[in-house]
Amino acid sequence: MESAMEPTEKVSANHIVPAERQGLVVRSAALVARGLRDLARHSNWLTTKVFAGRSPQAAISFRGHVCAVAPHTKGEPQRLVLYDIQRGAPALALTVPNEAMSFSSQLAAKAAFSWSPNAQFLIVAWGLWEPTLHLFDLQSKMFLGTFGEFAEFPRCMTWSNRGHYFVLAGSGGQASLSLWAARPGGTVLSGQPTSRIGPPDWSERQDISEAAGDEGTFAGYGRVAFSPNDSMLASAVEIKGEWADDSIVFVGLPSFKQQAVFHTEGHITDLTWGPDDRHLLYCAAGQAYRLDTQSLESERLPFGAELSSCHPHRALFVCFSSWLKNSAKGRLFLVDLDTMDVLDEHPAENVVDLRWSRDGSCAYAVTRDGLAYTYEPPF
């Protein structure tokens, strides 16, 4: 597992170094490519078709790589494929040793992915493989092995921002949150989790009825998000029931002890921390909220969202909402939470994952239908 990526290189502030004399084409290649890209873009969004057809599961990395269950072709076995959105083409098929060929669409539809912070490593759980986590090194294009067996398919899993931790959120009535902590100098994950939290104590039926205002049962942990400085983990607690409401549990690190619980309204579809390590933006029942994690006061924000991702060092969120006021059409958009300005709306449907690059120079989104969006902020 990687350690935090701290800046090491110093660049002089205002000194302009004349470009070396280069070949005609090399000299201006970057600016020409940029012009061609800008020509194709609409507003600050660039759209690329990554694959044809519809994928049951897809996710996007910090570097704009898409991992997806490839759209099924009749008579062909199901496959997991890594796509390059710059080229709009498959880059790598993910395979494991002794992989059985399977044509089951139902099993293939279950997939969970998590990239390491520098996008070198990818952890995959897939319904067609053994019920364990599969680790790939995308740089050397190697399958490194498996770890972390599970009984119920993971609902969500994620690596922490600085690469110190990896967490898996299980589904089902006996689900747990499993945490792997990086060993000093270690580069990959292995073995069983270093810590585990089972179903929350307050998730007994009676407590839930009191807290959430309806009959409901604990259905597992949902979306998880590490705070930027890796000191806290927030996880959705999913409550099954037509009118039941989910909760958010806050877990301290490295102790991995529950510190607070916040009961929300509706089912949570996404969680993302603000850059200040204090505020959490969560999306529940299509509405966006900001939660102060110290006072546990929640503020309803003036926009709807189902997915959201925060810029690495600014209170700027890229969001997706499948419902647009007066038109019922989905949109991707940016929100500056300092000013509450909504910027750069762009039509989009079926977005399943959103992510900012590590340096904040662009944001990515991917849809079930193989469209990838790249947002380059005008700042």
Added chain:
Amino acid sequence: MAIETHPSKPLVKPEEHELARKRAEQSAIESELADCELRAANLRAELGAFERRYLHFVGSRYAELDELHAQVAEQVAKAQPDNPRAQQAARDARARANSTKSTAGEKAAQEPKPFQASPQLKRLYRDVARKIHPDLTSDRDDRAKRQSLMAQANEAYERGDETELTKILAEYECSPEAVQGEGAGPELIRVIRRISQARSRLSEIEAELQGLLRSELHQLKMRVAEAEKGGRDIVAEIVAKVDEQIAQAKRRLEI
């Protein structure tokens, strides 16, 4: 009985016969090389002119845009001195702004003109290439001199400077290197080597041409030319897109 006499044929040595054959081959390849150099020079000049136009209108705007981005990133970094990511983002943005400024260069006061060579200029360049091409000599000193003159000729061609090309040609023709050596044997070896060098250069030019034709610069140039037929100005469209980004960045900087 009268004896018939035939006028005696001059005796041609085998190496002289071979030399004549090789000289004909050299002449043909010189001609091909000159044509090829002319094609490459045309493509280079056309792309060079297009690049200057692109950098003048678009590159200068990207330099302005990246400078604004760098200023915004520096503002954010200043406001968040303990945030290493913000500091790194500011350094990255500044490095990018410097790089773009360096590539775009100083914006010229005059709008760069497209390259257009007259038939006279093309003929002149072809003559120069045929006579002073560095790959048509086997003498080291002569080759160095030809390389220098050829570089001057390429620049003059790109500028459309007929006077300079005429001067270069005259200068070389009057030089001692232009005088042919004596003796069929050594001359045959020289000619064979020149043919070999010329063939090698032909392959190099072909590879360079392919590289230029595959480049994004050439692709953009083709798109611009194609769009112009339909009344579209693609460079202006890119300029409009970058201007939009500049306006957004300026607003961001003012907040």
